[in-house]
Amino acid sequence: MTSNIGWEYYRTFLAVLAEGSLSGAARALGITQPTVGRHISALEASFKQALFTRSQTGLLPTEAALAIRGHAELMRSTAAALERMATGFEGGVTGTVRVSASEVIGVEVLPPMLAQLRQVHPQLKIELVPTNRVQDLLQREADIAVRMMPPKQDLLVARRAGEVELGLYAHLDYLQQHGMPVTPADLTRHALIGFDEETPFLRAAKAKLPVWTREAFSFRIDSDVGQLALIRAGCGIGVCQSALARRDARLLRVLPEHFAYKLDTWVTMHEDLRGSPRYKVTFDALVLCLQAHTEPVPES
Amino acid sequence: MTSNIGWEYYRTFLAVLAEGSLSGAARALGITQPTVGRHISALEASFKQALFTRSQTGLLPTEAALAIRGHAELMRSTAAALERMATGFEGGVTGTVRVSASEVIGVEVLPPMLAQLRQVHPQLKIELVPTNRVQDLLQREADIAVRMMPPKQDLLVARRAGEVELGLYAHLDYLQQHGMPVTPADLTRHALIGFDEETPFLRAAKAKLPVWTREAFSFRIDSDVGQLALIRAGCGIGVCQSALARRDARLLRVLPEHFAYKLDTWVTMHEDLRGSPRYKVTFDALVLCLQAHTEPVPES
DNA sequence: AATCTGCTATACATTTATGTATGACATCAA
DNA sequence: TTGATGTCATACATAAATGTATAGCAGATT
Incomplete structure (x- = not known):
């Protein structure tokens, strides 16, 4: 009895939540305002539940809307991760890899290494997500994460890169x-x-x-x-x-x-990314780079 | 630059993967075979990647198809969890709760307690998933899980129910x-x-x-x-x-x-389910039931 | 007060997606 | 071999979703 609510609608739902109005969501999504309105109505009809209290100045999310927000966001990040994995699968190091790291690491340490990596693999695209939030990997917001703490989750591949x-x-x-x-x-x-x-x-x-x-x-x-x-x-x-x-x-x-x-430094990624070469290449390059960075320099 | 691949198509993709043919997937989904074919073609066009090697006896998934399978399944279970949460949100104890437990617990211990729970809350629907797999909660395959080991993940609400x-x-x-x-x-x-x-x-x-x-x-x-x-x-x-x-x-x-x-017994659920009463009620009932079950009986 | 802007909601046209019908091909069994 | 069954692919008709245009309303600005 798999129900028949369109997954597409969740994307619209998230846009309305983010923009605060049907019109704004329509602009953000590149569709029209009546369509957005229809999607929300369809969801509300399926759930037999109001998601927004409508007003002419905008839409206010109800408690129910806020409750399902997390799930909808997980769907979005999963869809994004799926696309990343699916594109550029022809064996070579092609496609996009999304790397999450703390701000200072992302800004001060990684750029030279990423430049070098792209010189070796010109087809590779890197998305750098500088954030201090830890939860990215499980939410599929990033493929590889550089973290200052050991991973607590066991479906992750993790390697310690020094302190x-x-x-x-x-x-x-x-x-x-x-x-x-x-x-x-x-x-x-x-x-x-x-x-x-x-x-x-x-x-x-x-x-x-x-x-x-x-x-x-x-x-x-x-x-x-x-x-x-x-x-x-x-x-x-x-x-x-x-x-x-x-x-x-x-x-x-x-x-x-x-x-x-x-602080211990760890590079982690999802187990199921191991199969695709570009993730492995990036992972290894990150480990090397961070090992060099954490290596104690001899007093000179 | 949010790409424009329809999330709906992943549902079709999963059906083709499961059924092994366009026609079979069409039957399973209640749509027609040409539509299924078009969805798969659309995905392949977007990914610039073959997902199945076509033959007249059926479709064989490519490496790429197998690689994205996990992500697609996560989308499906997330969508299901989202629906469960969204329906029956009007404050009372209504809607569906999906409970995962080991087979023997699910078959021998829980049924009486679930019957009693439903007597108190007739609107409540329970889905029981008897499995020994542990990973359900993160994959959103269940709302509440009864486990024989302490939870390793920290966005879970967990309570020990004895041994x-x-x-x-x-x-x-x-x-x-x-x-x-x-x-x-x-x-x-x-x-x-x-x-x-x-x-x-x-x-x-x-x-x-x-x-x-x-x-x-x-x-x-x-x-x-x-x-x-x-x-x-x-x-x-x-x-x-x-x-x-x-x-x-x-x-x-x-x-x-x-x-x-x-063996320690734990009842766990996602943090974000705490807001909805039916999860809390079921959670508490499970804890009570298992405490009674694990309680050492005095020698008589 | 009048005007402007931004929002939602509705009626109608158009595009897009789906379903129907059918053909071509392979496999299995008689 | 021959027929039955199952598969995918294609052409055409239909249904569904989207876009266009516009009305109605509230708040801000002049």
């Missing part, structure tokens, strides 16, 4: 002006750069360095790239990957013996 | 005819009932009771219900939940001090 060291850093200009802290307590007199949201990482950092609390931050920004930019601009003291700070001689380590934190 | 005790049992008739074993070594002279496939459980059992190997089994069957039936019929000695064996006074424990095994 990145985090430390406190500040720009030379800033330190010349404000002085180099010598004890953790000195930090209270400095401009600190940190996250806005309470993250598990932040709690861990707080345990090591009691001064490092949300209230103490002069700059609060939920983006590691943003933090790095602030550090580089000499705004204050912040957490940064040592391997990145090392690239700029004017970024100096602050309180190295009081704050050091290491 | 079931497993022991060796045989029917009185069998034991009168063949005698009661007194040492583990005696088992070699008996008819043993066990699994056909090597499972983690089997390996664990082997560690405790070296005799308990696949080669020693006189009856090999990959169904716990089937094993129970064989034990009840007096075919030999097999593993069975003590709580089930206790119901029939003619089922006697064999070598109780040499073989005892306890």
Whole structure:
């Protein structure tokens, strides 16, 4: 008794949810407003349930609409993943691979490696998704993910790529002006750069360095790239990957013996992508790249 | 640049994969053969990739078709889950809940509880999926699952419902005819009932009771219900939940001090189902039922 | 107050998808 | 061999979905 609700309609449903109006969804989808209206009506008729409370200023989703949103989104990302896998299957390294990584990794570490990879495989297309959300792989939002924690799911292929060291850093200009802290307590007199949201990482950092609390931050920004930019601009003291700070001689380590934190780096992908060469090639290249990045450099 | 491949076509694709022919898929879907052919052609055109090698005796899936199968199936189960969630959302306990449990639990333990549940909530519909596969929840093949192992995934709501005790049992008739074993070594002279496939459980059992190997089994069957039936019929000695064996006074424990095994029981469901009352009601009822089932009875 | 813009809903035309009918070919059984 | 059955492919008719045009309404702007 497989029911007969068109899967297509869920795509329209998501657009209405995102745009907030039938007309807006129609524009976004490249179809017309009456069609969108008919799709929503069809869904509501099938479900015997209102999905939106209509008004002339737009549509407001009902509780039911919000409840099924997650499922509809999973359908969308699954459809996207399916297309990625289906296109460019003729054996060579062709087609699109979607890589998810933390912002700072995606912006500072991966680009050179991706450029090189594309030089070797010109047919390969890369979609880079810089995000700190972890759940992508299960939702099929990305094919391969670079993560700072071991995978909890066992239908994933995972490889450890070393560990990145985090430390406190500040720009030379800033330190010349404000002085180099010598004890953790000195930090209270400095401009600190940190996250806005309470993250598990932040709690861990707080345990090591009691001064490092949300209230103490002069700059609060939920983006590691943003933090790095602030550090580089000499705004204050912040957490940064040592391997990145090392690239700029004017970024100096602050309180190295009081704050050091290491994060495991993992590259993961779905098991069922193993068969297709382009995923394997990208996966291996990512592992190599990150191993190089996390490799401790000898003191020179 | 959201591509324009119709999601509907994946449903047709799955039917062709399952039936092995356009005509068969058409019959299964209640549409006509030319339509099915057109859908497949449309997919192949979009992917620039053959999905089936056509012959007059049927269609053979290509490697590409097999590769995207998993994704298409995820879309189907997601669509089904979405419909389940969307229908019967008017606050009360209405609509369908899909419960997955091991065969023996589904057949021997749950039915009375489900009957009672439906007496309290007549509008509730239950789909029972008796299977030993674990992966259902992530694939949205079931809403709630009863499992014998703690959940590894963290977007699940999970509650422990006690532990079931497993022991060796045989029917009185069998034991009168063949005698009661007194040492583990005696088992070699008996008819043993066990699994056909090597499972983690089997390996664990082997560690405790070296005799308990696949080669020693006189009856090999990959169904716990089937094993129970064989034990009840007096075919030999097999593993069975003590709580089930206790119901029939003619089922006697064999070598109780040499073989005892306890399995944690967990009831799990997706986080996002918590909002809808019917899932919560069913979840709670399952937990209660299994707690009663796993509760050790006082010796009388 | 009047006008403009943006939204939904409806009537009608058109395009698109589906169904019907049939042909060509292969396989199996008598 | 011959007929029966099952398959896919194609031409044509029909049904269904979409697009076009327009009306009606609410809020913002002048």
